[in-house]
Amino acid sequence: MAFDITIKGNSGHGSRPYEANNPLDCFVDIYSGLKSLRMNNFSPFDPMTYSIGVVQMGNKYNQIPDKLRFRGSMRFFDREKVGYKFYEDFKSLIINKSKANNCKVIFDTYTKPRFPIINDLNLSALALTSMTDELGEDFVKEASPSMGSDTFATYSYQWPSLYIMLGISNEEKGSGAALHSPKFDLDEKALIHGTAATARFVVDFLNSDIELADRPYKNRLRDFFIEEDRSDEEIEDIYETITR
Numbered sequence: 001m002a003f004d005i006t007i008k009g010n011s012g013h014g015s016r017p018y019e020a021n022n023p024l025d026c027f028v029d030i031y032s033g034l035k036s037l038r039m040n041n042f043s044p045f046d047p048m049t050y051s052i053g054v055v056q057m058g059n060k061y062n063q064i065p066d067k068l069r070f071r072g073s074m075r076f077f078d079r080e081k082v083g084y085k086f087y088e089d090f091k092s093l094i095i096n097k098s099k100a101n102n103c104k105v106i107f108d109t110y111t112k113p114r115f116p117i118i119n120d121l122n123l124s125a126l127a128l129t130s131m132t133d134e135l136g137e138d139f140v141k142e143a144s145p146s147m148g149s150d151t152f153a154t155y156s157y158q159w160p161s162l163y164i165m166l167g168i169s170n171e172e173k174g175s176g177a178a179l180h181s182p183k184f185d186l187d188e189k190a191l192i193h194g195t196a197a198t199a200r201f202v203v204d205f206l207n208s209d210i211e212l213a214d215r216p217y218k219n220r221l222r223d224f225f226i227e228e229d230r231s232d233e234e235i236e237d238i239y240e241t242i243t244r
Contacts, residue, residue, distance in 0.1 A: 001087060004071045004109035005094060009101075011066035023068035024057060026101035033093045041089050046082045049147050050074035069108075075147040076116065083113025112229035115153040120160040122210050127162055127201050134200040135193055148179070157224060160212040162201075166194040 007027055012020025031052070042048060052072035058065035074090075076082040091110065098105040132140045143165050155161050168186035169176025177183035217224040225235045 001083065001111045001113045002071075002073045002109060003090075003107075003111070005069065006106040006108055007068045007070075007098060008104040008106065009066055009068075012064045014062040014064060017064060020064040021102055022064050023066070023103055026098055026103040027055070027068050027070060029101060030094055030097045033097060034090065037086075037089060037093065041085070042082065046076075046078060047145065047147075048074065048076040048082050048086065050086070071109075073149070074113075075149060076113065077118070077145065079113050079116060083116075087113055112227070114149070114228055115157055115224075117150060117153045117156050117161075117163050119156075119162050120212065122212065123160060123162040123205070126205060126208060126210065127164065130201045130204040131197040134197055139193060140197075154221070154224065157215050157217045158221065159215055159218065164197075166190055 007023040007030075009021035009023035009026065012022075034050070034052075038048070038050075050072060052070050054071035055068070056070075057068035074083075074086050076086070087110075091107075094105055094107075128140065128142065146165075150163070152161070152163055156163070168190045170187035170190075173185070173187050174183075175185040175187045177185065217227075222235060222239075225238065230238075
């Protein structure tokens with residue numbers, strides 16, 4: 001889920017902070033509560049993570065601005081148990097801290113928890129066998145769970161799906177830095193292995209007798225987007241894009 005929040009206080013001059021209501025104080029209070037939310041409200045056995053990537057306020061050193069904007073995201077695997085609990089608890093925290101600091105809060109964006117990507121067990125088992133046979137044991141391993149977000153969930157909640165990661169690290173070529181890093185690069189030879197592994201998996205799947213059950217939103221793509229709390233305008237834009 002993603003959030004984009006504006007806190008409104010009262011502006012003032014840096015020489016008279018007592019005449020202002022600094023929204024930064026309110027944000028610090030909210031952020032402190034967010035830091036302890038994980039420990040106090042959730043089991044350590046329920047994987048989740050969250051972060052704030054944007055904090056914006058003012059542009060003058062001697063002026064206290066009247067508003068502050070912060071943006072971030074939260075990631076999880078259990079949408080019902082963890083995602084929705086954070087959705088409710090964090091919203092309550094923001095509202096209560098804003099009231100305590102005599103500030104107003106505007107939820108510019110506060111999305112419902114989006115759907116996690118959960119691989120189909122049968123497809124995962126076939127892929128491990130198929131790709132290992134094609135590339136060798138040194139080239140294939142089970143990946144650790146990742147908190148990265150991806151719209152591939154749109155597919156995986158309509159049809160049984162498999163999401164795999166392609167290793168692109170090569171120390172000799174200097175590739176392998178984390179995503180979103182300015183040092184990110186890839187060893188393009190890895191694409192050869194990825195293509196071979198995918199083609200082999202497709203052939204083995206078509207020749208297999210695996211029976212796959214329908215996923216809950218099969219042929220219900222609009223319902224899927226509504227459940228994600230997308231606006232009618234956003235849904236129409238999506239449909240316009242995919243039907244061009």
